Amino acid sequence: MYANPRPSELDVxxxxxVTELHDAxxxxxxxSILGLKLTAMIGDVAETRSVRKWMSGEAVxxxxxxxxxxxxxxxxxxxxxxxxAAQRWFLGCNxxxxxxxxxxxxxxxxxxxxxxxxxxAIAFASK
Amino acid sequence: MNYKMTALPLLVxxxxxxxxxxxxxPIDRIRKSPGRFDDPNLEYRVHYSAETxxxxxxxxxxxxxxxxxxxxxxxxxxxxxxxxxMERAIVETLEPRSAALLCVPHQDDLVDIGHAQSRTKVETxxxxxxxxxxxxxxxxxxxxRRASRAIYDDGERGLTIGSSESSVDHRFSCYSIFEEAPSAxxxxxxxxxxxxxxxxxxxxxxxxxTYYLGLR
Numbered sequence: 001m002y003a004n005p006r007p008s009e010l011d012v013x014x015x016x017x018v019t020e021l022h023d024a025x026x027x028x029x030x031x032s033i034l035g036l037k038l039t040a041m042i043g044d045v046a047e048t049r050s051v052r053k054w055m056s057g058e059a060v061x062x063x064x065x066x067x068x069x070x071x072x073x074x075x076x077x078x079x080x081x082x083x084x085a086a087q088r089w090f091l092g093c094n095x096x097x098x099x100x101x102x103x104x105x106x107x108x109x110x111x112x113x114x115x116x117x118x119x120x121a122i123a124f125a126s127k
Numbered sequence: 128m129n130y131k132m133t134a135l136p137l138l139v140x141x142x143x144x145x146x147x148x149x150x151x152x153p154i155d156r157i158r159k160s161p162g163r164f165d166d167p168n169l170e171y172r173v174h175y176s177a178e179t180x181x182x183x184x185x186x187x188x189x190x191x192x193x194x195x196x197x198x199x200x201x202x203x204x205x206x207x208x209x210x211x212x213m214e215r216a217i218v219e220t221l222e223p224r225s226a227a228l229l230c231v232p233h234q235d236d237l238v239d240i241g242h243a244q245s246r247t248k249v250e251t252x253x254x255x256x257x258x259x260x261x262x263x264x265x266x267x268x269x270x271x272r273r274a275s276r277a278i279y280d281d282g283e284r285g286l287t288i289g290s291s292e293s294s295v296d297h298r299f300s301c302y303s304i305f306e307e308a309p310s311a312x313x314x315x316x317x318x319x320x321x322x323x324x325x326x327x328x329x330x331x332x333x334x335x336x337t338y339y340l341g342l343r
Binding site: 010012013035036037038040041046047048049080081082083084085087088089090091092093094095096097098099100101103104118119120121122123124126127 | 142143144152155156159160161162186187189190191192193194196197198200201203204205206207208209210211212213215216217219220222223264265266291
């Protein structure tokens with residue numbers, strides 16, 4: 001058997017810690033991994049200027065729950081792949097959402113779709 | 128009427144995290160994110176594999192395939208950062224993974240769950256009607272998981288269905304093999320790893336998969 005080091009285990013319980021973070025921390029971490037534009041999409045705004053305001057605490061995101069779920073999903077994907085994969089996953093055709101992209105599915109803005117988002121990310125990361 | 132059975136091929140393929148292609152996911156992980164045919168009662172676990180190596184790659188990489196509407200919406204956002212190259216996303220996804228070829232030493236049959244005969248049996252077992260082939264490929268896993276449980280309780284080894292990621296002109300099957308008993312760690316079908324390589328090294332199958340998915 002070849003000697004590929006065992007990847008870090010996906011600690012799914014640690015994802016719950018994201019809910020304790022302040023808005024600015026959530027936005028900052030998301031933006032640092034996914035980029036400002038994708039974070040803007042998740043937060044349902046049309047320009048990255050708003051994201052910078054969330055990051056500095058100058059403004060509060062109206063879609064905090066979506067941002068939190070997206071960060072949980074992002075952390076899961078980082079554990080199983082990496083930031084570029086996370087970016088592409090959010091914009092990809094996903095069988096968990098009838099081949100819609102996860103970032104578009106979030107626009108429904110319901111607890112169910114947020115749960116589905118995190119589940120789908122864990123599924124991708126642990127395949 | 129019984130299930131329609133189909134024979135497992137002599138070789139099956141799996142792309143997985145780490146380097147043990149027989150390792151089953153921990154129950155805690157399955158509880159957070161159950162797979163399509165995972166047990167609704169979280170007792171037994173399921174080993175997933177594919178008919179071809181390219182198919183195994185497609186199962187892992189399919190969610191990276193760009194969605195046209197999402198890409199258009201992304202482009203419309205006012206800002207100046209850019210996406211990382213797809214090549215990097217593929218490398219990140221496959222670097223911690225292995226590509227394995229698994230031998231099936233004994234002739235074993237699985238339930239062909241998409242076949243009309245099997246669907247009729249599932250309907251009887253679950254007390255439902257109107258089950259369609261596509262119900263086992265859609266985004267809701269509820270029916271698939273309940274069907275899996277019924278098939279498991281009937282003592283079958285596992286089930287097979289065409290991949291939800293495959294299209295008519297590139298069809299491949301996926302195999303879901305049941306854990307022998309709750310927490311047993313062994314499967315109802317004996318699989319023997321024939322080769323286990325770094326997933327990035329199986330270039331031909333990887334190229335076929337990325338070409339099929341339009342990732343390059």
